[in-house]
Amino acid sequence: MGIGQNESLWLKGLLRKYYASHLVNPPYDVSKREFGFGNIKKIDARHVGFDDVQEMNQYLRNNTPLYFSGSISEYALPAAQPMEKKQWLGSDLIYEFDADDLQTDCKQVHDSWKCPHCGAQGKGHLLKCTTCGKGVELDEWTCDVCLHATKEKTKQLIRILQDDFQFTGLSVNFSGSKGYHVHVRQKEIFSLPKHARIELMDYLSMHELDWPSLGFVFDGKQYRCPPFVHAKGNAQRVLQEILRMIEAGTEEEWFRLTGMPMRALKTFLENRQRMYNELQHGTLPAVPGKSAKTELFWTGILHSIHEQLRLPIDRSTSGDIYKLLRVPDTVHGSTGFLAKSLDLADWEQFDPFSDAIAFAAEKERKIFVHETPRIRVGQEVIEPLHEQELVASAPVAAFLVGWGAAEIR
Ligand SMILES: [Zn+2]
Numbered sequence: 001m002g003i004g005q006n007e008s009l010w011l012k013g014l015l016r017k018y019y020a021s022h023l024v025n026p027p028y029d030v031s032k033r034e035f036g037f038g039n040i041k042k043i044d045a046r047h048v049g050f051d052d053v054q055e056m057n058q059y060l061r062n063n064t065p066l067y068f069s070g071s072i073s074e075y076a077l078p079a080a081q082p083m084e085k086k087q088w089l090g091s092d093l094i095y096e097f098d099a100d101d102l103q104t105d106c107k108q109v110h111d112s113w114k115c116p117h118c119g120a121q122g123k124g125h126l127l128k129c130t131t132c133g134k135g136v137e138l139d140e141w142t143c144d145v146c147l148h149a150t151k152e153k154t155k156q157l158i159r160i161l162q163d164d165f166q167f168t169g170l171s172v173n174f175s176g177s178k179g180y181h182v183h184v185r186q187k188e189i190f191s192l193p194k195h196a197r198i199e200l201m202d203y204l205s206m207h208e209l210d211w212p213s214l215g216f217v218f219d220g221k222q223y224r225c226p227p228f229v230h231a232k233g234n235a236q237r238v239l240q241e242i243l244r245m246i247e248a249g250t251e252e253e254w255f256r257l258t259g260m261p262m263r264a265l266k267t268f269l270e271n272r273q274r275m276y277n278e279l280q281h282g283t284l285p286a287v288p289g290k291s292a293k294t295e296l297f298w299t300g301i302l303h304s305i306h307e308q309l310r311l312p313i314d315r316s317t318s319g320d321i322y323k324l325l326r327v328p329d330t331v332h333g334s335t336g337f338l339a340k341s342l343d344l345a346d347w348e349q350f351d352p353f354s355d356a357i358a359f360a361a362e363k364e365r366k367i368f369v370h371e372t373p374r375i376r377v378g379q380e381v382i383e384p385l386h387e388q389e390l391v392a393s394a395p396v397a398a399f400l401v402g403w404g405a406a407e408i409r
């Protein structure tokens with residue numbers, strides 16, 4: 001959704017004020033990074049270089065781009081063109097999590113779709129028209145629920161990076177809009193080639209998990225699993241989840257996962273201690289009846305656990321060393337929120353809708369709202385509006401205008 005010229009100018013005025021009194025200090029050597037900026041698209045131009053942080057801030061104050069991104073790679077000559085002339089030195093590892101990639105129930109409330117082919121429309125997040133089957137236009141929003149779910153997935157990734165790889169150079173920032181960015185910045189990974197980055201990504205996201213190679217295999221009679229004490233990484237995470245189910249999973253939960261009739265389930269779950277022991281020693285407990293039943297039963301459970309544990313990281317960009325990513329602590333023009341750097345020790349409490357607000361609330365602005373679901377910005381709650389005028393604080397107005405849902409009056 002593009003925004004109008006007046007809207008863009010007004011937002012840039014707010015940005016000018018912000019950058020005049022805040023110094024942006026990225027967590028990397030600015031002189032080795034390539035930068036890109038955008039006012040219409042997220043990136044209208046790239047191949048920009050700065051000698052130092054001061055020069056970069058000067059640029060932000062003078063040009064106030066609505067979107068400002070920096071390279072995940074370092075170069076000897078970051079502003080040179082074409083890419084090959086920049087002389088690549090190395091790249092951070094970057095993982096992006098977006099609320100769009102998670103299926104949360106709140107989308108039924110705040111997202112809507114419209115079919116440009118037949119005119120049908122409705123609530124929720126879907127890709128194909130329910131009437132004619134063609135592609136639809138989505139009106140996507142975020143809320144506490146989906147951003148919290150995104151944060152949980154981000155935390156899951158951070159744990160794996162720390163536990164399985166002992167990475168220490170981790171930092172995380174809010175994207176300024178729909179999710180979180182995780183950066184790994186340390187010399188061991190800096191020169192990893194593209195294929196290694198994709199391989200790592202596949203491990204982290206559990207892409208096309210190969211069960212036999214993890215030690216989960218049906219041998220014709222029994223379903224084998226790796227003994228718990230020897231299991232590592234993804235195999236260990238899967239086993240932990242099965243153990244949790246055996247220890248504490250309710251009959252309803254088992255039923256949802258397996259569809260096994262309740263009566264049979266009750267019998268199956270009668271001796272949880274025995275199941276627990278079998279699992280510790282490398283066997284998934286057999287289901288009464290033919291052995292094929294056991295195979296089907298556990299294959300189904302493994303499939304569900306995979307769905308639950310896999311991380312929705314965008315695979316297509318993971319090997320892209322030329323990627324530009326929003327510079328931490330700059331303002332995101334679609335929301336008026338900061339791509340705020342977060343402290344890994346206490347980002348549990350971070351509330352994007354309050355803690356990332358860039359603009360002071362005192363100033364008010366009259367806007368005309370086309371369409372908005374219920375939103376919260378800071379302490380302010382706006383109930384759903386449709387083609388209505390509203391006098392709003394700067395943070396609320398910037399959010400609705402930047403999102404393309406309102407015009408200034
Ligand atoms: Zn349609």
Ligand SMILES: [Zn+2]
Nearest residue numbers: 106142143146
């Ligand atoms: Zn939501």
